[in-house]
Amino acid sequence: MSPTRLVEVRQNVLNKNDLAARALRQRFEEAGVCAISMVSSPGSGKTALLERILTTMRERYRVAALVGDLATENDASRLARSLAPVRQIQTGTICHLDASMVGCALEGWRLEEIDFLFLENVGNLVCPASYDLGENARMVLLSVTEGEDKPLKYPTIFHSADAAIITKIDLAEAVEFDRTLAHGNIQAVRPGIRILEVSAKTGCGIEHLLEWISERRLHVD
């Protein structure tokens, strides 16, 4: 057998995505856009919350959104009701958004005319954790119907987020949601993370969430 030799490479596997994300981040910064991404499992209420956010924020800011989905255009049609510019990214069989998909979907939009850009990822608590989308902040959603131990089961995605949003809080009592336990579990995997409780249906807690989102922009300007 021929002798082997070791050649050092030291290259990040997601190097291409990291470079694309860096380029996006720079574009956002130059145009004064604050990009906020949303990740969660399917059905935790990303689209309902985003509809509420867009409708409310439209009064004060120029908002837009890109929504990722495997196959349908349903989310974009639903969000169009907010009257904000919305585009769907159909990922086909791919279970997450990546930076180049975001870059392609932005084509033709004048970023200077956007204050806040929301990126709704495909419903999945595993794969999106690995991909930087060039966002300024990432929100991870957890609905009260999913169980308080979700953060312990999917620590990586919670660890990658800047805020944890507990959704469908109006149902908390009905499903006997243990608030203290859920907060404890989130803090255990991501110490110091901001936790907000909201209901897209009743509007409860939305004000605080919008405050948190608006504060992200201060970091951009």
Place this chain on the structure above:
Amino acid sequence: MHELSIALSIVDAACEELSRQPHSRVSAVHLRLGPLSGVVKDALTFSYDLACAGTPLQGSELRIEDVPIRIYCDRCDADAEPVSMQAMRCPKCGTPAARTVQGTELQVAALELCEMGAPA
């Protein structure tokens, strides 16, 4: 499950390096993998052979080095391995750690190459 696309990226990175190494064949790819990378080791190992099929890396081995999570503890003013991924706190004093200094690695560290001999 995004490990197949990760495996394809590993093969791309290795092929790129291999193109700079004449008369060589890759016998193994050394990968550094942290638990916070979001990549499942078994699924990646399974996907690797599929990703290598029909490429110059066919038949090569994926050697994974597990990189442990390390946090920075403000109170101890030192790095430490946290209690667990579900308990990101200092193992000595129990202080929750907001800063992670290691554990997100997903990196092709090195290639193990065999000489194929100069062509006649």
